[in-house]
Amino acid sequence: MTLPQRQTMSHSATPRFRPVVGHAVPASIVRLIIAVVIVGLSFAVIGWQLPLALALLLSLGTLVFPKTPAAWLLAGLLAVSALGGFGEAPGWKFFVVLAGAHALHVFGMTLGWLPVGGPVQLRILGRILRTFLIIQVPAQIVALIVLTLVAGKSVASALTSPQLALIAGVGFVLLVVVSVLSIARERPGG
């Protein structure tokens, strides 16, 4: 059972006792965090260049009209912006966009049903974050392996070594196994 908690209405003096939902965070804060992440991502990847205006417009679209494909268009824009020239080794921006594009997909899926106000149980946000990490961490490791193998003279190769690549590979296999087991356990009736 959850006990009621006293809150005060902004437009009236009548106190209210809404249901308490345990550890929760206001939906407005979640939206604010998402906005900061999206805008920060746009600035970090694009910088002060012309496409930034388009990125900010798409960011606004993602937040205000979450049922439009604005989040995925922004992911595409960031992916292209992080490419750099041919033969140029991918830098840190690539890894940021790798996570950022995935995060935009998750934000787009979440903002569609997230209310504007009211508390959101942390448990629900934790579940979303866990799924994100289960996919994203292996993705980062695979990206590192691929770039180490494919682009030997890349920045990535400067950051890594064959030993590190081996460790990353083993980690990747373990993560895949954990992910598959997790899916099998959580699947209804599974």
Place this chain on the structure above:
Amino acid sequence: MSESPAARRPAIGDSDESTGEFRWLPSPGLVFGLLAGVLIAGAGLLFSRPQLVLIAAPILVSVVWALARRPRTDAKVGVRTTVGGRAQADFVEYRVAFDVPAETDAVVVRLYERGRDRSELVVDAATAADLAGQVAIVHSGPQEILRVDYLLVGPEASATIAPARGPRSSRVIPPRIVPLRRLPLPFRMFGLSGGHDSARPGDGGEFRDIHQFVPGDRLRRIDWRVTARHANTPGDLYVRRSFSTADATVLVVMDSRDEVAELVTNRPAGGLKYDGPTSLDVAREAASSIASGYINSGDRVGFRDLAGSTRMIPPGGGTAQLHRVLSTIARTKPVGAPQRRLRPPVIPAGTIVYVLSTFLDNEAGRMAELWRVAGHRVVIVDTLQPTTMDRLRREQQTALRIVQLEREARILALGSLDVDVIRWHSAGDQSPEMQLSTRSRMARRPR
């Protein structure tokens, strides 16, 4: 002093339920994600950019994962709200219990308290199985306490159901009852028993006179001392005579044609947004208090609503009558366009009539005047709250002043006809109890 707030709460455990079967609607994000992933990866392959393929990979994996976990069958949802129970003063507890499918990741609950205060929360299925809160009770009468709308979110937000309406819980909130000890009585009382002295000879009342015994007098009424002192001839007997007792007949006439709040700007129809008491709250409280006061004193009380003849209770006494009258008063609500009466309802002779109204139009005053002219004692109870002129433009303020002056003129005109005027919203020395107590000490004979 007023009645305990506990008495204002509806019965414990009254519950409302709604069930439904809903289709899971795939999230448009899945399509957008799939398209974005394929396009980014395709561009990577087309332009020999493996980075793009790598960026698209987690998006595509997310989409595939969500598709794999999406619900396959329709969602059967049951929602049960229970209103009533022990709470703090002037609050009613409620519980909402959701029965949702196992594959539900999140339940977006939208609660409308008192039909207007909206709050949203996002919880998991386990928490949604038992949500408890409280609603502040501001107004009396029939009202919506709680409405629940909801939305279910499937695993990984792969699907949602369309926003659904849950149960609506409406209850009748009884008004406060102010204990009234001394109440005015009718000019004449016709009952044969009761708690008040009558002007007619009979049993049970105060001493009236000593009179010579006549056939029909009871033997136990013979006063032997007086007989011994005054008897002139053998056989002369003297009896002590007393007044009989009587009960008062009271008619409470409530004008439920409109409901007016303190804020003038809040008066148009379409739901009150103001939390202060309205004229109908005051009228319900006044009517319930007056009816309780008289019936508890052994008098007979009837009820009429000026808005129509459907809510009419003939005068009667006793606990059952009190419950009937209080229940009818609690259920009164504003009526849109009532018909104009040609003549006042016929009421028993020697009735004291209470007319509870805002007197914003002539109708209630006209009825009161006709009853007074017919010889009844009439008490009018002004139920209009003091009005504020906040947020009014100059022309609106002028219009309001004109309406107020017309209203005061109506009340003054009734006062000049020997109609007692009670302002229910006054406090302190001029509280309703004090005003009624003062009227109760006044002569019962018409002036």
